[in-house]
Amino acid sequence: MVRRKRNVSQRGGRQQANSAGGDEPDIYQEMLAEAGVAAPAASSPERPLKRRREDVPSHSKPSKPAEPTPAPIAIASTSNPIQGKSLDEEDEEDDDDAEFEDVAIPEPTIQTVELGSDEDEDDEDEDLRFEAVDLMMPLPDGDSESQEPKELELNLSAQKSAMTSKQAADRRRPITKEERERRLDIHKAHLICLLSHVARRNHWCNDPQVQSQLRSHLTDKMIQYLTPGTNLSQFGRTESLKNGLKLVAEMWTTKYEITERGMRRSLWAEEVEHLNSYEPPSDLESCLDKSDFREAAKTFQGSRDVGAQLYCALLRSIGVRARLVCSLQPLSFGSTGPTLPKPKENLKPKAAPNKTEQMLSQVAKYREMANAVSSAASPAGPSTARRRLGHPNASDYNFEPKAAPYRARQSFEAPKRIRESPYPVYWVEILDVGHQKWQPTDPVVMNSFWKPKIFEPPITDKENSLSYVIAFNADGTAKDVTRRYAKAYTAKTRKLRIETALDDGRQWWNKVIKMFRPKTPSDLDQIEDNELAGVEAREPMPRNVQDFKDHPVYALERHLRRHEVLIPGATPSGTVAAGARAPLEKVFRRKDVRVARSAEKWFRLGREVKPMEIPAKWLPKRVISKRSRFGEHEQREDDDGDAGTPIYTIDQTELYEPAPVRNGRVPKNKFGNIEVYVPSMVPKGGVHIVDEHARRAAYVLGIDCAPALTGFQFKGRTGTAVLSGVVIAKEFEEAVRAGIQGILDIEQEVEDEKKRYVALKLWRRFLMGLRIRERVWSGVGEEERRQADRDAEFEAWAKGAESDETEEFDMVVDEEDEDGGGGGFLVGDDDADEGGGGFLVE
Template identity: 80%
Template sequence: MVGKRRSAPQRGNRQRPSGADGNEPDIYQEMLAEAGMSTPPAVSSPERPLKKRRGVVPAVQRPTEPNEPSKASLATEAPKPELKQQDDSDDEEEDAEFEDVAIPEPTVQTLELESDEEEDEDEDLNFEDVDLLIPLPDGDSEQQEPKELELNLSAQKSAMTSKQGPDRRRPITKEERERRIDIHKAHLICLMSHVAKRNHWCNDAEVQDSLRSRLTDKMIQYLTPGTNLSQFGRTESLKNGLKFVADMWKEQYEITERGMRRSLWAEEVEQLDSYVLPNDMESCLDKSDFREAARTLQGSRDVGAQLYCALLRSAGVRARLVCSLQPLAFGSAGPTLPKTKETAKPKSVSKAEHMLSQVAKYREMAAAVSSTSSAGPSTARRRLGHPNATDYNFEPTAAPTKPRPTFSAPKQIRESTYPIYWVEILDVGHQKWQPTDPVVTHTFWKPKVFEPPITDKENCLSYVIAFNADGTAKDVTRRYAKGYAAKTRKLRIETALDDGQKWWRKVMKMYKPKTTTDLDQIEDIELSGVEAREPMPRNVQDFKGHPVYALERHLRRHEVLIPGAVPSGTVAAGARAPLEKVYRRKDVRIARSAEKWFRLGYEVRPGEIPAKWLPKRVQNKRSRYEEEDQDEGDAGTPIYTVDQAEIYEPPPVRNGRIPKNKFGNIEVYVPSMVPKGGVHIASEYARRAAYALGIDCAPALTGFQFKGRQGTAVLNGVVIAKEFEEAIHATIQGMLDLEQESEDEKRRYVALKLWRRLLMGLRIRERIWSNVGEDERKEADRQAELEAEIGAASDETEEFDMVVDDDDDGGGGFLVE
């Protein structure tokens, strides 16, 4: 209660010392002085100052207990405005107990009672408001001046827009796509050469001798069934032999390294500079390493499949090495290298993270103050927390740690769960190639288990190439892809370029056998059947660019369906979306305008109904409004299919006269547009020859050359009547002969001028040396020879290095006789 006075209990019969003047010393002021705090001015009056109200005072936040008042309640409960006075001779003072609390942030300070026993003792305590100045690490303890706040709406807007969603990858430009396609091609060729080299290593005699000793006679007997068995018996014998060999290979071969993985793009140059090769990458780089792997049976999964192929070949089994090539993707959605910490964008610090960092900062500051003030046995900071805290010496002891068992854990290699290399075995009974993989999937005769999902970041099935023992290869991607036409085909070079399929056939031609066997024809028919039996896609996006099926929404601007096209099925874009009809790609036709058909040599039949109306392309809003005002209700440009057009037949040539258009020329975009009875002569001299002979002709308009948005007509030769063809060719030849003679005459004239200049120079030299003695002339010749050996320029040859001027008839500065 405020104003209540009673004597403090005596603890341990200890008495507080009195001052020299008989007054009790101000212990709190001494504690502040020892702590290095600012001391309030000395009190001149014997009476203590009045107790101040506890308004807004620095405090330490701590969790509120269920039975303890909250901060809000403490703040609202203001002390009663009663005055409390104490005599100077009052020697009774209780010992206040405090709790050592870490100071995370300078907030409101509140007094917390330790127990119920001391509740009455602490009621008579008077404390003054003191600002605790904790020294900062940099030594700056002065109060910082308030900073001016600046409102930046643009920065806030950009920050809000950046948080709306994840960073989307920007689409690549046309130049970047062309560059990626070229890199994709080069990478494909390099990977093909790499696999061809590994396939050649599988035929090494030393490697096969090292592996053949691991096969038992029973295994070899099963792997090479006799011809006396039936078709089914030979197949079953081969399967049993492969099962025995796979079990043996699984037990003896150990994977210790990482094999080939999917290639990734680097978005920034810094990623390539900081890229480090993994420590567990494959170390088999040459044939000696491959032979060592055959002896130790250790290496990557890729080497394991290659050695397995060599093992089967050593037993007489017809096996070929299969590899799923992992080239760099050419599209914008290709996988990229993960961003490092240096190149990653700094994330915005949230308010909670900022508060946690401030708490950690103040804890470090409090620990620094505690370490600096722990020199003496009793410090001001300890007495502020508890007066008897120095009587106890707490020495924390670490708990005994249990010894951990030491064992060698197997090395974990992060790889895809789908293989890059495997082996194909020829089933002689059925004349069919079957896959087998004893390293990763441990399966055989299951071709559909080798395709990884689209979410696999380590493996992508796009090109699967099988290499025979003789070095020839075949593209067998269609055997292992579940959706070749819908998904896998979009990842290949055939869809990236117009001539992509032609380029890929040219590459595979290098590995094509010289003669096509019956087995090759059987395999080609099998792969074509697999592609033909591929079911209809279930995803709407897979219909885009599909070679067999098409949706009306995916038709291009100049593509239409033929009249009466029958849908092959329906598909829905979602659970609540309406069903869309699926059509065959063969029912899609390309439609063009009448002008474009004319440039291709076709003419739209009169009375045909347009298959489609193309809306006009709007360049900007202003032009759109102008078109709406001028041509309101115009449906656009009509386009027609090839079924609605026929081959254009121009008017024939009559009486040697060529039919011309309003510009005085004739359109010859294709050879079929030459009028009947006429001939097209593509020569720059044809028009001059026709004018020279007085023959009627018409310049041939063969196309347009576009620069920007304007087109310029291209005229190439003339069209004349067929009966004048020989005369025109003879005249053109005569013009060419005259032009050649003119060129020869010019060259002859230049040569004569050079000879004339040479003779004039010799005459001038003779006149100069005519009055010179024989000895002086010899000395001059000797000096000239020395200069020639040294490489100095000769005065006698400078005149021949001059540029010949056709109009120069002088004598080099001398008069001509």
């Protein structure tokens, strides 16, 4: 059958006839093989009508004709490719077009090519990109359509999900319980080290050589203002002190130069590897010894911390009562604070390799072009100012640039800018004698005085954090003055301190700061304590919802714990909103919050719920996995009610009164004991005797008793009842105590008898040894015996065989004891009853 020729309109305005014969490959079959679509079998000799091109997706039509691309795999076929085609296959087929631009590629391959074309725009990269997509080899006909698109989707989604999960994981990493405990210990140790450091610097401020060096910078006018006389009024003395501080601050600002970096906030490293590439700044403070401190007093250069310390020494040199104040910067014990910045190589975004290489290559090309142009356009010789300006005729002018000595000197001597927190770490407090009040002053950073609330940095400051502010006096004593400088000490600052991190945090901090307190507080100390307490009491209500959490004065209903409820009729003290459009929430006093417990927990505290009481709250169910008796009992309580476990406040309970002791009989529970968790649970007419022998004494005397259950001891998930003593009738108390004493006396007698038996056994061994010795030396003269003793002692001392002979002697005596005294030598007739006498002959 001769193949017909027909003209097909091409999308580029071109027409091409496909000849029946020839060795040219069939492009359509090749593209079907590349796309993984099974080739249709020839079943019908007639060609069905072709549908219109309207159903073809718009993204499959190329905007411009592409150059023909050779197929990577040629398929030899002698069958007619236009026979046996369905309507769907005819819609995408063009048997007379041998160009790639007229073939509709299946959708999965087209999507991949479009993604590649969005990344690169060069024609050469398009060919490489098509070859990369063409890695799909022809698959079997049955699986090709289902596997290929699925593989492309999984690759994209997996990469996206992996990147998203990694970013989410790096956003915040909560610390474990062990890590928190370790950070708390490090926080404590760091606090003690910082206190010792500041105490050392405060001692340097009293150095006479430093003070004499700094006193020379003060004028008589400054000294007169700073030391007002007692003849002035209270207001006059304060104003004189302010004027003197103003003059000294002006002098200090003009003379002192900051050349180094001072103390900054300590940061944690998220990973150990981040510390390997960490390098401290090159401009760290170099004042490490008193000699360096004296040198800084001469040169008036150093860090701003040294500047504040020198300023304190300056004021003390003329008799002004000045305290060195430091805002300690310890390592935080939580995970919310800022961390050490990561190394640059870890923060660098991972771009596609082809983009990076292209950018680097293009930059290199631009540099080569610029160098070539500059070398071709400019003559050989030194670069001039106009040539650097880029003027087209600048190279025609040959003149030497004149140096500007003033500018060069100014740029060379310009002080290096040190990037630090705009808030100080060290400053000075002076005593306003007129008002008996300590006032802050700082001429180095803030350049202010009498303004304590401006020293607190914001929470976003990564270089400085105000949590512990300690003021050191000239005599070495110190005081915690954090409440004077914190704007929200109760709401914010208190959460950064060790006092809220541990149950005994306040006691620990008081114990540490007690080492720096004076032995006997003065009147000025008491006045300052009252002032700080008033500052804390006058702190206003927080404006942020998060600050109400664990606040000691105010509370929100959303922040109440599981076992906390508000008392009935609690009056709100105000309202607060979480945002501009959020609803208002009522703010209650913390004193209106009560702790509620279940009936069994109240019973363990010696109280029971009053009858007909409505629960203050119903706790939701929760699974209790403990296998102890207590845990199983609570699990049954949760399962009994649909609403959960009812809890009650202390106002809904009353003191528990157990059944009294009657006729000497103690009431017991089903386990045969009595629950005495608190002393008030001892029944009337009974007494609780805590002694390990009390139960035995009562049993010996025939008195009824009940073991006292005082609590439970939990090890892991297992609970064990703790029995301590017994409860008996009160009239039998003396008898039981006497029985206990009798048991103790008997035990003491048994112990004495054991000791007596051991002593007699040792004496028997000693006497047996003496008898054996006497029998051996009975036929030897006195002088010969003495000589033998001396020789034996000398040999034992010389050879060190004394211990060996003693061991052999003990073995012989033990063998004689085991035989009932038999064997050995005959000592006398008195030993005949003990089995002694003569040698034993086998």
